[in-house]
Structures are given as C-alpha cells and as structure tokens.
Amino acid sequence: MAKQNQESQVEPTFVSQQVTDARRYYLNLNPDPNRPLSVVCGGVERMRPEYVVKRVDFPFYAIEIVVEGEGSLNLNGKMSPLGPGSVFAYGPGVQHTIQNDPQNRMRKYYVDLSGKQVETLLQETGLIPWRVMKIFAIHEFIDLFEMLDREAREDSSVSYAVCETLARLLLLKITQRTVANGGNLPRSFETYQRIRTHLEKHYLRLNTIEEAAQECHVSSIYLSRLFKKFAGAGAYQFLLRLKMNSAAELLLDEGLLVKQVAAHLGYPDAFQFSRAFKRIYGVPPKQLLDSRHLR
Known part of the structure; x- marks a missing residue:
C-alpha cells in the first residue's frame, strides 16, 4: 500500500483540530488488522486553551506523552492529572476525555498503532489496565518520536518496517523509564541526573564509584541506590561501560595497541584492562582487533 501523502492528506475525523503548532504524519490509514503491529499516524501538538477531547471510542490504539504543560484525563471513568512525563494509552471501546489547563497549555506527542500484538504490548508496559503512568x-522519548516523524516521511521501501521497529522500541522505553507507582518524579532523580552527567564528563579519570560519590557530595551507597532505581543497573557498571566504549573507539578507530589503551584509561597493565573489556563485551580486546582484519 502506498504511503499517505503528507501534504495533501485530508485530516482524518479522529484527529482533533483544537491544537496549534501541530506537526503530523500519516503513514498507513488502512492498516492490515492481521499484522502484528502497524504504525498508523502520529505527531506532536500544542493544545489551544479551550482544548477538550471527549471520545467514547477510537479506531486504533493510541499512546500519548505530555512533554510540557498540564491538564487532566478521564480514562474509563478514572480522573488523573497530566503533566510533563505523563504517558497514557487508549484504544477501541475505551472512553476518554482529555482536557487542557488553559493557563499552562500542554504539548504532547502521540502515535496511533494497529495490529494483533498491540494490546498485549500495552499490557506489558503497564498502560493496560488503562491508566496514566509517569516516565523520566x-x-x-522526544528523540524517539522525532525519529518516528522523520522515518514516516521517508519514501523508501523499508519506511514501514523502520517505523514499526521504533514503535516497539518506544514501548520498551516506557517499560524501562517508568517511575515506580506512577508518582511524580522524586527529587532524587535530579541528583541521579547530576551524578550521571558527572560520570559522563569525567569517566576517563574516575576509577571507582567512591571517587565519584565524593566529588558529587553523596555517599557511595546512596549513589549505587540511585543507579539501581533509575538506570536499572549498577553505577560501576555504567562507569565501566563508558570506559570500554572509549576503549573500543581507540582500538578500532585510532588503531592503538591494547597496552596503549590500558595506559590511557589508567589501568596498571594490559591484563586488568583486558579483563574489564571482556566483562562488558564478552570478548577480549585482542579478539576484537583480530576480527577487524576479517572484514
């Protein structure tokens, strides 16, 4: 099926007109219901002050994420506030009313999906049973939605497949970045972001989490808890991956020897560096170099 023309396509009846600064794409308005997952359309909208959308039904499954402003959502009779980081879904037979705060207008991204697997995928994220969740x-997510927008406008034979893959990635990211119990982002998330930025900036000279904790004025135990909570992995694992990513670039792109990379990263010898590299990538750096010559 040919992709929908982005410029001349008449707005479908299910698309609200109570918006400003809207940017939308229409990929497949007649999806095959027997496919596992299809991207129908999507975009980004800033609500008008009077924005209210009230529906008792919807032809597809929709995922929406608020990135600015405030509002409210009545989803199957349950009222919830909306704000930055609010994510929710609705679909066929799901009654919903979305209302904007006229003093603090919302801006939100959305994507509409179709297919036999979509409901199961939404259940796996926790969006079903129908409810509002909070992501950090x-x-x-903005990057993902923007990528969906760009790929949906590509006139290529793989545009549909790329967009479907991005939609699946979006669902996985919702699962990965959901705040526990759907509450507001805690202040500790700001601390986590500050420490993460510090690690990303100074990973070459940092050798232990204790050093990072001291420089960021927190305890090493608290730092580790933050990474377990918000990254789903240990802080040292994150630091080590930063180091080994840099190591791989130096080995493959710069052509440095293993012992040179070990010294650059502050390891006392090539053996300890190789052991750390294998811990991250599953192969020692020498094997990585050998495979390069087989290409």
Whole structure:
C-alpha cells in the first residue's frame, strides 16, 4: 500500500483540530488488522486553551506523552492529572476525555498503532489496565518520536518496517523509564541526573564509584541506590561501560595497541584492562582487533 501523502492528506475525523503548532504524519490509514503491529499516524501538538477531547471510542490504539504543560484525563471513568512525563494509552471501546489547563497549555506527542500484538504490548508496559503512568528521561522519548516523524516521511521501501521497529522500541522505553507507582518524579532523580552527567564528563579519570560519590557530595551507597532505581543497573557498571566504549573507539578507530589503551584509561597493565573489556563485551580486546582484519 502506498504511503499517505503528507501534504495533501485530508485530516482524518479522529484527529482533533483544537491544537496549534501541530506537526503530523500519516503513514498507513488502512492498516492490515492481521499484522502484528502497524504504525498508523502520529505527531506532536500544542493544545489551544479551550482544548477538550471527549471520545467514547477510537479506531486504533493510541499512546500519548505530555512533554510540557498540564491538564487532566478521564480514562474509563478514572480522573488523573497530566503533566510533563505523563504517558497514557487508549484504544477501541475505551472512553476518554482529555482536557487542557488553559493557563499552562500542554504539548504532547502521540502515535496511533494497529495490529494483533498491540494490546498485549500495552499490557506489558503497564498502560493496560488503562491508566496514566509517569516516565523520566523525557528527552529520550522526544528523540524517539522525532525519529518516528522523520522515518514516516521517508519514501523508501523499508519506511514501514523502520517505523514499526521504533514503535516497539518506544514501548520498551516506557517499560524501562517508568517511575515506580506512577508518582511524580522524586527529587532524587535530579541528583541521579547530576551524578550521571558527572560520570559522563569525567569517566576517563574516575576509577571507582567512591571517587565519584565524593566529588558529587553523596555517599557511595546512596549513589549505587540511585543507579539501581533509575538506570536499572549498577553505577560501576555504567562507569565501566563508558570506559570500554572509549576503549573500543581507540582500538578500532585510532588503531592503538591494547597496552596503549590500558595506559590511557589508567589501568596498571594490559591484563586488568583486558579483563574489564571482556566483562562488558564478552570478548577480549585482542579478539576484537583480530576480527577487524576479517572484514
């Protein structure tokens, strides 16, 4: 099926007109219901002050994420506030009313999906039973939605497949970045972001989490708890991956010897560096170098 024309396509009846600064794409308005997952359309909208959408039904499954402003959502009779980081879904037979705060207008991204697997995938994220959840690292979702927008406008034979893959990634990221119990982002998340930024900036000279904790004025135990809570992995694992990513670049792109990379990263010898490298990538650096010559 040919992709929908982005410029001449008449707005479908299910798309609200109570918005400003809208940017939308229409990928497949007649999806095959027997496919596992199809991206129908999507975009980003800033609500008008009077924005109210009230529906008793919807032809597809929709995922929406608020990135600015405030509002409220009545989802199957349950009222919830909306704000930055709010994510929710609705679908066929799901009654919903979305209302904007006229003093603090919402801006939100959305994508509409179809297919036999979509309901199961939404259940796996926790969005079903129908409810509002809270995500952190909003910039990661904005990047994903923007990528969906770009790929949906590509006139290529793989545009549908790329967009479907991005939609699945979006669902996984919702699972990964959901705040426990759907509450507001805690202040501790700001501390986590500050420490993460510090690690990303200074990973070459940092050798232990204790050093990072001291420089960020927190205890090493608290730092580790923050990474377990918000990253789902240990802080040292994150630091080590930063180091080994840099190591791989130096080995493959710069052509440095293993012992040179070990010294650059502050390891006392090539053996300890190789052991750390294998811990992250599953192969020693020498094997990585040998495989390069097989290409």
